[in-house]
Amino acid sequence: MIALLEKLVNTDSHSYNKQDVDKIGSILQKEFENAGMKVDVHREKEFGNHLSIASPNAKRPGILIIAHMDTVFPDGEAEKRPFEIIGDRAYGPGVNDEKASHVQVLYAMKALKNAGLTCFHNVHIIFNSDEEVGSPSSKSLIKEAAEGKDYSLIVECGRPNEGVITARKGVGRFKMSVTGKSAHAGVEPEIGRSAIEEIAYKVIKLQELNDLENGLTVNVGLISGGISANTVSPDAEAVIDVRVQSKEQATDTVKEIYAIAEEEIVQGTDTKVSGEISRPPMEMTKESQKLLDRVKEIGKEIGLDIHGESTGGASDASFTASVGIPTIDGLGPVGEFSHSETDEYTVVDSLIERTTLLAKTIERLS
Known part of the structure; x- marks a missing residue:
């Protein structure tokens, strides 16, 4: 997991650099195809291409997972301050927002497949390329993917003290x-x-x-x-x-x-x-509260005391929540200081914890 995270962090992917974002997309496409999943590439002219990922045997996947591949950092930032681990934290441009989440989703799906669980076929993953600039080219793809889904799990970074996001401002x-x-x-x-x-x-x-x-x-x-x-x-x-x-x-x-x-x-x-x-507000609903309660239960089983938080920051969770799909955000690995030129980090141990949480949540919801 750390080796892949290092590779992703050391590859620039500024929102307006299509070539670099597509490098991230190519890395992820290869990884997910090697894990037995089908990857459809939605090609874009201005922004990076988007990836739509599911099991080749998926018929009507009920769970939508969304993560973005772009970062806010300019070209050359990865070379200037490459990936490194200091103590229990991993540092580098985009490590927390949100390249650790790509690794998490991949290994959650690997775990489900290796365990022979049919819920492997119940997941539809969208990796978009333009979230940091408002998702102008991926908004329609996300809304289309959301149709008919039962749950939406957004893997923006988890909050310290085991927090997930249950409400965001529009x-x-x-x-x-x-x-x-x-x-x-x-x-x-x-x-x-x-x-x-x-x-x-x-x-x-x-x-x-x-x-x-x-x-x-x-x-x-x-x-x-x-x-x-x-x-x-x-x-x-x-x-x-x-x-x-x-x-x-x-x-x-x-x-x-x-x-x-x-x-x-x-x-x-x-x-x-x-x-x-x-981006419309992500408001807490009764259905999303029920989803949070289930995530809390799963968290307790693996030693995590999950709680919900609200934030003024934006994410693609707003699009799925606004059309009535029960949505939880902040399910990614734990970290802080996204967009910081020096302080952004991901807690290394949370890669395992949050990957386990995501995999078990997919299993339970299926």
């Missing part, structure tokens, strides 16, 4: 663009219409939408505009990150954003909004 990205009128700021400022002034008023109103107590965050993370210090700015732009806890909250927040855009404070300016809630 995520939206919006761009608010203001058009004004340029003028010489010293000679005839009165004929100008400042887009920067208009966007400044709107940024304050957008930030006022935050409701941390109820799980709503609205963050204007980028602003730009203008052409020079002595020119009344003819254009300005704000990029907004939105995290919501429920579908209702998402609907209300989008309405608020558009209302702010429509309000003209600096006369003569015009504002347009683009964007959407691209």
Whole structure:
């Protein structure tokens, strides 16, 4: 397991480098085919190819497992700081998010096949290539794979203290663009219409939408505009990150954003909004609670005290949960500090623990 993990971590796979992500896909395709599984390659032009994996004898697999092959790290990062083990932790770019999960899924399937269990045929695996940038090319594949499934098991990294993820916020990205009128700021400022002034008023109103107590965050993370210090700015732009806890909250927040855009404070300016809630919230349901209870029971049998947690981070679990499939996330090996240039790690021993948990969960659910 460690040898394969090292190979994966030492292969760059930034979301926008199709060639590198496809190298990861080729490694995994070979491993799963050697394990007796059928791998269908869904070819993409812009992003890496996606893999759809199942037993050749699968007829109607009831369990969907999803993991992503891309990372946030730029080309050359693997060479700069290659895989290494220090104490009980493995380090390297993407080790936790989520190359350890690829190893986990492979060896869980190997364990089921080697034990001669028919549940080997009850699993459909999707490895996608663009999760870190919102799954634009794989979203439809995931939704198609989810049709008719009984359960969805997402292997994003497990949390320390034996946590799994039972709720995630929905995520939206919006761009608010203001058009004004340029003028010489010293000679005839009165004929100008400042887009920067208009966007400044709107940024304050957008930030006022935050409701941390109820799980709503609205963050204007980028602003730009203008052409020079002595020119009344003819254009300005704000990029907004939105995290919501429920579908209702998402609907209300989008309405608020558009209302702010429509309000003209600096006369003569015009504002347009683009964007959407691209990932719906993963909300805890009665069915997902029942699934969590079963995972907890299985955990106890192998000495793990599993508990559920919520997070503001996004994952593909949102897509399966939003269509009503009982979903548990964070079932991958345990680690922390994803996306960190120095601190990201996976607990080595958790490779065995979480692989056993995944294999037994597949067996029990089948």
